[in-house]
Amino acid sequence: MNLAEGVQIVSFAILSALVIGAALGVVLLSNIVYSAFLLGGVFISISGIYILLNADFVAAAQVLIYVGAVNVLILFAIMLVNKQEDFSTLPRRWLRQGATALVCGGIFALLATMILVTPWSIDTTSSAMIDNTIVEIGKHFFSDFLLPFELASILLLMAMVGAIILARRDLIPDTVTTKEGTTTALTLPERPSELEVRELASAKGSSTSK
Amino acid sequence: MTTGIDLQGSFIESLKQLGLSDGLSKALWIPLPSFLMIIGATVGVLVVVWLERKISAAAQQRIGPEYAGPLGVLQPVADGIKLVFKEDIVPAKADPWLFTLGPVLVMLPVFVSYLIVPFGQNLIITDLNVGIFLWIVLSSIAPIGLLMSGYASNNKYSLLGGLRAAAQSISYEIPLALSVLAVVMMSNSLSTIDIVQQQSGYGILGWNIWRQPVGFVVFWISALAECERLPFDLPEAEEELVAGYQTEYAGMKFGLFYLGSYVNLVLSALVVAILYLGGWEFPISIDALAGWLGVNESSAWLEVITASLGITMTVLKAYFLIFIAILLRWTVPRVRIDQLLDLGWKFLLPVSLVNLLLTAALKLAFPIAFGG
Numbered sequence: 001m002n003l004a005e006g007v008q009i010v011s012f013a014i015l016s017a018l019v020i021g022a023a024l025g026v027v028l029l030s031n032i033v034y035s036a037f038l039l040g041g042v043f044i045s046i047s048g049i050y051i052l053l054n055a056d057f058v059a060a061a062q063v064l065i066y067v068g069a070v071n072v073l074i075l076f077a078i079m080l081v082n083k084q085e086d087f088s089t090l091p092r093r094w095l096r097q098g099a100t101a102l103v104c105g106g107i108f109a110l111l112a113t114m115i116l117v118t119p120w121s122i123d124t125t126s127s128a129m130i131d132n133t134i135v136e137i138g139k140h141f142f143s144d145f146l147l148p149f150e151l152a153s154i155l156l157l158m159a160m161v162g163a164i165i166l167a168r169r170d171l172i173p174d175t176v177t178t179k180e181g182t183t184t185a186l187t188l189p190e191r192p193s194e195l196e197v198r199e200l201a202s203a204k205g206s207s208t209s210k
Numbered sequence: 211m212t213t214g215i216d217l218q219g220s221f222i223e224s225l226k227q228l229g230l231s232d233g234l235s236k237a238l239w240i241p242l243p244s245f246l247m248i249i250g251a252t253v254g255v256l257v258v259v260w261l262e263r264k265i266s267a268a269a270q271q272r273i274g275p276e277y278a279g280p281l282g283v284l285q286p287v288a289d290g291i292k293l294v295f296k297e298d299i300v301p302a303k304a305d306p307w308l309f310t311l312g313p314v315l316v317m318l319p320v321f322v323s324y325l326i327v328p329f330g331q332n333l334i335i336t337d338l339n340v341g342i343f344l345w346i347v348l349s350s351i352a353p354i355g356l357l358m359s360g361y362a363s364n365n366k367y368s369l370l371g372g373l374r375a376a377a378q379s380i381s382y383e384i385p386l387a388l389s390v391l392a393v394v395m396m397s398n399s400l401s402t403i404d405i406v407q408q409q410s411g412y413g414i415l416g417w418n419i420w421r422q423p424v425g426f427v428v429f430w431i432s433a434l435a436e437c438e439r440l441p442f443d444l445p446e447a448e449e450e451l452v453a454g455y456q457t458e459y460a461g462m463k464f465g466l467f468y469l470g471s472y473v474n475l476v477l478s479a480l481v482v483a484i485l486y487l488g489g490w491e492f493p494i495s496i497d498a499l500a501g502w503l504g505v506n507e508s509s510a511w512l513e514v515i516t517a518s519l520g521i522t523m524t525v526l527k528a529y530f531l532i533f534i535a536i537l538l539r540w541t542v543p544r545v546r547i548d549q550l551l552d553l554g555w556k557f558l559l560p561v562s563l564v565n566l567l568l569t570a571a572l573k574l575a576f577p578i579a580f581g582g
Contacts, residue, residue, distance in 0.1 A: 002233055003233035003236065003237060033308075033361060037308070037354070037358060040354055044351075056338065056339055056340050057339070057340050057343070060340045060343050060344055060347045061347075063347045063348075063350070063351065064343075064346065064347045064350050067350065067351055067354065068347065068350025068351065068353070068380075068383075069350070071354065072353050072354060072357070072376060072380065075354070075357045075376075076357075076373065076376070079357065079361060079369060079373060080373070131339075132339055132399075133339060133340075134339060134340065134400060
């Protein structure tokens with residue numbers, strides 16, 4: 001075993017441990033923000049495994065899309081939602097947890113059988129070393145994977161147009177009088193927070209009592 | 211095209227002649243360029259901090275630092291040592307793990323990005339197929355660190371500041387990537403070496419800035435916004451906000467943010483020099499010059515001169531851009547957050563898209579000039 005192989009095996013072991021540990025953390029930790037950050041760790045470790053498989057472009061795209069876009073979006077969603085909810089203890093909670101464990105175990109068994117049954121024929125002798133992966137990916141995109149590629153482009157275009165339409169607030173007039181109160185141009189048209197609703201309700205209550 | 215000096219090859223060869231095994235000599239080589247890069251980046255930051263103090267002093271008709279060392283060149287070192295010795299406070303109700311990890315996550319990707327900066331034909335840590343794409347990818351990790359440090363401070367100003375900083379970073383990444391894509395389209399490669407080589411041969415006339423003037427401006431504006439430089443330093447605008455996501459940070463943890471933003475500035479300037487100003491190329495093509503003077507292209511002394519000229523040219527170009535950035539800091543007023551987002555989404559994004567489409571059209575129409 002020479003130096004390169006040793007480095008590969010050690011990095012594979014470290015990366016697998018990181019993926020499994022971080023993924024368990026995502027599921028098991030009670031703090032949702034920790035889960036979101038650990039999800040980023042999972043994505044980065046998987047990108048490391050892609051690098052070990054010589055898939056440099058996929059590894060980079062994995063980090064860009066999943067860590068740079070998806071995970072940041074999740075974090076934004078978590079940090080902007082300000083909802084306090086105290087969960088009451090349910091009777092027979094173990095029933096739900098047992099069902100979840102059953103489903104998860106079933107999926108795990110299914111995937112494990114798939115991995116064991118599939119003949120992973122890795123032909124190390126004939127496959128020529130690909131110098132430029134991007135050129136190869138481009139060739140595949142415009143020959144045998146043309147339809148999925150175009151479909152994905154249309155999907156992304158739709159998402160972009162939708163986002164622009166949602167983000168355009170030109171149609172909303174400067175002053176809107178809602179039933180809760182007045183919003184100015186500086187406040188975004190959104191539902192009032194729980195605190196405001198409570199204040200409004202108490203104000204109404206006091207005015208009616210008078 | 212000459213291959214220039216192969217430092218790696220000669221280093222490994224000389225170790226082998228000393229009687230070391232092949233694997234061991236290669237393993238000894240691996241950490242060397244990284245250490246060199248870290249030291250280079252840190253020295254670059256010290257120089258930028260000194261330059262910033264001196265140029266800002268000149269812009270305001272002051273003298274600037276002058277007691278620490280000749281012309282005050284040791285002032286940034288003193289600043290750094292002060293930050294190291296300051297007490298490292300973690301607020302009582304902050305999240306200690308995320309609070310420590312946040313600055314590291316902001317700074318680390320910037321240092322890793324130095325992998326792809328070439329100073330010559332072989333003077334680069336790794337020549338990756340996805341070189342410039344890797345830089346964009348790594349800069350997309352920084353928002354996570356910003357959000358993390360904003361959240362972990364357990365402070366509403368910090369949380370909002372982190373969200374704002376992340377939003378700014380995300381919105382300027384898209385025009386940045388689109389203007390890089392136009393350059394990549396012209397040079398048919400994502401590798402930084404290929405991008406520089408495509409600009410070589412005609413000296414200053416071959417540089418991408420003449421073919422991509424719009425892309426150059428868009429890229430430089432976006433890079434400044436990514437580095438949180440004035441006029442886009444909203445995340446740490448000390449008058450409007452209470453210093454944004456950095457409010458609770460002190461000592462070396464604050465120093466890491468500080469270091470990260472300056473390293474990022476140096477790195478962005480280097481990348482602009484590579485993408486648009488011909489990288490390590492001299493304004494007059496050295497190959498052509500050697501041809502006129504009748505010097506053999508592969509002679510050893512010419513290669514040494516070419517390599518040292520390459521490093522000098524890259525650094526000179528980068529520091530010229532940094533000089534412009536510092537001048538901008540003292541001449542342009544800060545933008546508001548809505549102006550910032552308007553500029554990013556409503557102006558730079560369409561302009562860079564049109565630039566990309568125009569480049570594609572020109573590439574089809576004039577394949578000679580635009581890399582067919």
